[in-house]
Amino acid sequence: MTGAGVGRQAQSLLNDRRYEEAEALLRPHLATGSGPLVLWRQLATAIRPQGQIDETRRIQEMLVSHMPGDYALRFDLAETLLLSGDFERGWREYRYRYSLPHTERIDRKVQRPRWDGREIAKQTLLIHDEQGFGDTFQFMRLVPWARERSRGRVVLEINSEALPLARRMGGFDDIVAHGSLPPAFDCHCEMMSLPMAMGLKLSDLPGAMPYLTADPQRLALWRERLQGLPRPLVALVWAGRPTHPNDANRSMRLTQFAPLAEAQATFLAVQKGPAEAEAATATAGMKVMCLAKEIRDFEDTAAILTVADLLISVDSSPVHLAGALGRPVWVMLPFIPDWRWLMSRHDTPWYPSTRLFRQARRGDWEGVIQAVANKLKIFASAHN
Incomplete structure (x- = not known):
């Protein structure tokens, strides 16, 4: 069977979540350590759901080194790195989430630089939420940390559903609901990019708890x-x-x-x-x-x-x-x-x-x- 034929058959198995069968089909064609990159990509897709995380990471790192412009690959690697607890590199790769077709709709086209964690005294930092409610609740804790790190004025833009909870949390200078016009700002940062900007480590967690309270x-x-x-x-x-x-x-x-x-x-x-x-x-x-x-x-x-x-x-x-x-x-x-x-x-x-x-x-x-x-x-x- 040609490489293309193997790839088609493997993809059909992956679509049906028959991961073990897909792995068994692909392994012989990659046993020498070489082979078409598309088959390596499929192998990573087949073994990750089976819990073979270390090998998945090695394959994804190899693929990224050969195809650094494939942002979907980089996002897959980010999730594997973070799952493995490698926050340092995981957060860096996670920034590629906004280069994917299914996430472009939530990317803010902000005409200001993204905050990189440096002190910005006398400037204003806009922090805005971006994804699901769970993500917002999880990463809200970082807003006061960013304010302390930046030493600037922090404006939090957040979805209206979470706004009352955020208001009681504090740790910012101003707050606006998503969809309304925020005050003027000098730089911005997505809430889930704060870990990359501040170099968040596992040892930094959880911080002060609890950070949300009921009305x-x-x-x-x-x-x-x-x-x-x-x-x-x-x-x-x-x-x-x-x-x-x-x-x-x-x-x-x-x-x-x-x-x-x-x-x-x-x-x-x-x-x-x-x-x-x-x-x-x-x-x-x-x-x-x-x-x-x-x-x-x-x-x-x-x-x-x-x-x-x-x-x-x-x-x-x-x-x-x-x-x-x-x-x-x-x-x-x-x-x-x-x-x-x-x-x-x-x-x-x-x-x-x-x-x-x-x-x-x-x-x-x-x-x-x-x-x-x-x-x-x-x-x-x-x-x-």
Whole structure:
């Protein structure tokens, strides 16, 4: 079979997520250490989901050295580096995210230089959020750090949904909602480019915790709303945003949470979006209170998570909100998670109150749920 034929067959297997078969097909054609770069690229795609991260990194580094202008390759390498905990190089490569077709729409065409971490006393730095809500909640902590480092005036431009939370956090001189005209500024930085500008290291995390707080008025309302329910109160999120590129790997269905019913707990469904309707069909014996229709915004979510004793969730924005609030969180992760969760660890440097439950094998949610159920029974006994 020609190299082109192998490539076509391998791509078909990769499209069907038959990674082991794709690897077996490609290996003989690359056994000498040489071969078409397209086949090496496919091999990296095949072995990464299987957990072969070190070899994936070596292949991606080789590919980038041969094709430095291929920004998709550089972004793939960035995610592998960050997943491996190599923040120094990972942040540098991560800047190539704005050279990809699917991210160009969120790139701000700012006619000012990007801040590089230097002191800019008497100048104004615009920091603007850029991606999902979870990213915003995770990286908001860096805004006060940037203000201290730059010694300049900091204007934070942030999505309107997170603006009230950010306003209480502070650490800036002015704040505006995304879409409105910010004050004049001398340089700018995307919120997720702050780690590169400031040389963020794992040892710098987590910083002062918590850095977000719930609105006192909303908190009082939700304390009253949930008063009298049997403890512990366990908030649940079982699905992320359907349009997320990795949603098929990270999201679940509420019916898969059935083993949690063995714990004596009251479950609060804070799931939003298309999957929220599943709360009405929870497993018999699982006391689920659906709160989705009462949750107007993240201010309500923050208040609920502050009242609740625990959040159990797939990788989603409420995880980052709860972590930033300093609330207990148990996150259920796929075999190869998003880069921010690193590999193998059951804790995370980002949020001290967060515990990670990982798939032992690709697609093995059953094992994850059973591990969570076992721990939840112990947790519930201690909080009854």
